[in-house]
Amino acid sequence: MAANTHDVIMLFGDSITQGGWVPGGFGQRLAENYARKMDVINRGLSGYQTKWAIPMFEQIFAMQHQQLHVPKVQLLTIWFGANDAAPFPNRQHVPRDQYRENLEHLVNMVRSPTSPYYSPSTRIILITPPPVNSHQRQDRNFDATKSYAEVVNELGTALAIPVADVWTAMWDASGRDERALEKFLHDGLHLNEAGYEVVYNLIMKIIEEKYPEIHYDRLEMVFPPYWANVEVE
């Protein structure tokens, strides 16, 4: 049984988060760099949008009376929108206003003092959905996803939560050419290694600027370096 020794970075989202364990994925990169400092917990749920995500998050994030016994979530990334933005009548579709409300609800579950999940020490990063290459992925719409990304940016400003704006970063890095997105998206929707590198860099930039105290360079190893053992022999 695993003792509660390491704080964690929790990645919450859809298939793009679930896929973050691939070589070069943002989960893999975080885990490698935070080794011996924080564990990375991937709670990506393929196919989910914000409506289905809320009841899952009620199980994934510990309630206050449990929090003493479980790992402290120092950083939580919330990354939905790729499925919410699927056009109606796709059953994954969540209307834009509802998407915004659901995201705000997820944030408030952690940030509101009256929430049973209140965790004031948990830092949050919101992530915008990546731009869609609709030439490759015809069940998604470029402009719809763009407008869902805007919701995340607006919400981040309104709630004073940093946003990793993957949509804009990838769009700009593709020269604002939809077909050029294939550099980052292997199927028009899901990220390849280059895509995840963009995400990882945005997250680390936010950590450096907004949450420097949890940058891996600032954290001590949980267990002592081996030379500590050599010296006390």
Add this chain to the structure above:
Amino acid sequence: MAANTHDVIMLFGDSITQGGWVPGGFGQRLAENYARKMDVINRGLSGYQTKWAIPMFEQIFAMQHQQLHVPKVQLLTIWFGANDAAPFPNRQHVPRDQYRENLEHLVNMVRSPTSPYYSPSTRIILITPPPVNSHQRQDRNFDATKSYAEVVNELGTALAIPVADVWTAMWDASGRDERALEKFLHDGLHLNEAGYEVVYNLIMKIIEEKYPEIHYDRLEMVFPPYWANVEVE
């Protein structure tokens, strides 16, 4: 705070375990394949040998009275020897007999009903240290590491615990040519992606043959697939 929703695979060892998060590493591969089924917890401690590992394991593995509150360790890999086998007077050196006793102690912490860490549901895999390419790594000795690998194989037989015999698998795959080990070891001691692939394959073969009930193909996802939500709408 992270609720206790997923059982875990715990990787316990030295720098070769700690490095398991690299792209293609055995931690990365396990995490990718076990996504939504089990979490992978990397407790690799660079530079450690079995003597220094025991007091750390007393903190890493939960005691019985804590076990209800913490994730269940379904699989534990124990992988030391690369540092134990460093020749005296290297301060990491652990004599061969002591190495065997320490490994047995680690196993008994989990398997002995009288141990405060007793966890009968935790499956164990022992891993032999990889062969050393002493042309590249002059502070290690080829034959010494070989004899420490033999200890692990003997102990596995004696205790009826499956052994992932990385030493033999890499040695054979190198045509029993020490210089050819560079195919698997980037510095003569630590594994590259091809080296970790050998390790991952040995672990998955043991899971298939000895612990098939925890093969990722046999495990349900902890949270329902998204189409379960679609259907109940």
